[in-house]
Amino acid sequence: MPLNIQTVSDSARQIATKLGISKFDLSGSTSDETSVEVDKGELKQIEAANSAGITVRVWNNEHTVGITSTTDYDEVGLELALKTAHEASFFGIKEHAPDFSPEATAPIAQIEVESGEAVAVPQLIESLVAAEQKLLGAHEAIESVPYNGLSQSSIEQFYINSAGALRSEARTYTSIYLYAKTEQEGKKPRSAGAFERSHTFEKLDIQKCIDEVAEKTISHLDYKKVATGKYTIVFSPKAFLSLMGAFSNLFNAQSILDNQSLSKLESLGTQIASPLLSVADDALHPSNIGIGAFDGEGTPTRRVNLIDKGVLSSFIHSAGTAKRLNVQPTGHANMGAKITVSPHFYHVSGGEKTDENYHLDTAENVILIDSLQALHSGVQSLQGSFSLPFDGWLVNKGVKTSIEAATVAGDFRELLNSIVYVEPEEEVRSGGICPHIWVEGLSVTGE
Structure with missing residues (x-):
């Protein structure tokens, strides 16, 4: 059943008044999902789920905050959650305590997205x-x-707070x-x-x-071994976006403040990639299927330029990290037991123009990587290194030969600086928009 956000907001305010709570917020979502799986023409599995999750934060008169979560958004569930969060607030941290986003009541983008009825x-x-x-x-x-x-x-998805936010x-x-x-x-x-x-x-x-x-x-049927050595690598949009995701701490303000990032605060404004590369995070891009107008703290989402012609130009922020660094939040917060920060939808594009023109029809002995595997175990995100099996082809003057088994390895920061060509044609993938990216001198180990 669809959630009546106004009813939840009114109930929360009435309960908070009864409990003597003057400052609180709620962030959550409800979902209905149905999925099927088949095997050789027969139904193998069907799943249906209805779920709800609300994170509740309450501030006390000492300005410390307590947090809890609930799956019940009726009056009984909300009262228990608000009461529990209020009790927990007296044990809340005092240094860098969370607060409302300063943009929680600011106007948000009016997005028109096509919706459909569930099919049988x-x-x-x-x-x-x-x-x-x-x-x-x-x-x-x-x-x-x-x-x-x-x-x-x-x-x-929704966000409510006692200062009047209702999204x-x-x-x-x-x-x-x-x-x-x-x-x-x-x-x-x-x-x-x-x-x-x-x-x-x-x-x-x-x-x-x-x-x-x-x-x-079919293209992988006639495979051959590839010699170990250094190659010019062409990353497919899917492969390059997966690497960007694996090393997203590079742009993450929370990771930087926690000393869990490849960047430092002073990295802003420095050259971290080839001038041929620009990268943005654009939650509101029309091609973003997961488009959303606000984050878990109610902050409006927006386009944030992360790398501009190779220069690190911005970090992504929650309200808390933005306050600590005296900047505006960027709409990248996720509400939970701890506020986390994560990207939405990368838009990778060309930076500076170049007269060079690389093409698979004329290139000799380059490796085209279609997809990377074992990202969970082959990436050392705090060191910047990776060693990953991949699916791909050895390409020689347009002739593609599937590679039997191989691993590509390197340092992500060196990879960014070794980009020699960013193709003009961009592709839309689930994690963003990206063209094919050409990188010189990466190590490939054949089987």
Whole structure:
């Protein structure tokens, strides 16, 4: 059932008055989700979930804050949460204590996003079975689609505080994931996956997902070993965005203040990448499926330029980090037991213009990396180093040869400074917008 944000706000204010609480805020969301998975034409799994989560903060007369969470947004649940948070406030920290965002009541962007009604579960199953069958029929070597899923969800997020803030926004999403695997006598299994997402089921491009998986899987059938050495690497948009995400502490003000970042406060204004590269975080970009107008503290989201022609130009902030550094919050806070800071949607683009023009049709012996694996274990985010298995091809004058198995390794800061070309054509992926990025001199270890 849709959340009535005004009712929650009114109830919270009445309960707070009864409990003698003058300052509080609530940040939370509700969601409904249905997902299906199939196996060789038959339903394998169906899941449905309805969830709610509210983080409640209460300040006492000593200006310290207590925090708790609840899954109940009725009057009983809210009263218990407010009372518990108030009791906890007397044990709250005094140094750098959290406070309301100074922009919690500022105007937010008016976003028009298409929403759709949930379709019936049998239609989800039928669509996923059809997609699986098309993928299995794309090539005789594709033996199975062991991982797949089609899901739909509706999410409502909100923020309320005792100073008059009242924000809410609702979104619907539909997504499909397909992952194919091959079996050929005398050869190792090869695999590839793809993901598509839309606000409505009607706009979900299932055929694009099928075509991408089929093309990549088939291209990996005739694989060869690659010699160990240093190569010019071409990162696909997906691969480069995954590296950006793995080293996001570079821009994270909370990580910097906690000494858990590759950057320092004095890094602002310094050259950290090739002048050919610019990077922004743009929560409001029209291509961002997860577009949102405010963060967990009610701060309006916005476009933040992180790297401008190789120069580190901004950090991303919560209200707390912004206050400590005497700047404005940027709308990147997540409410929880501790306020955390995280990016929304990267927009990677070219910086300075160059007369150089690199192209896979003419390049000799470069490696095109499609996707990186083991990011959870192969990245040392505080040292800047990475050593990651990848799926990709050795490309020689337009001829692509799949690489059997290999690992790419390096230092992320050195990688940023070794960028020699940023292609002009950008692609929209789930984590952002990015072109192909050419990097010289990375180490590749063949099997």
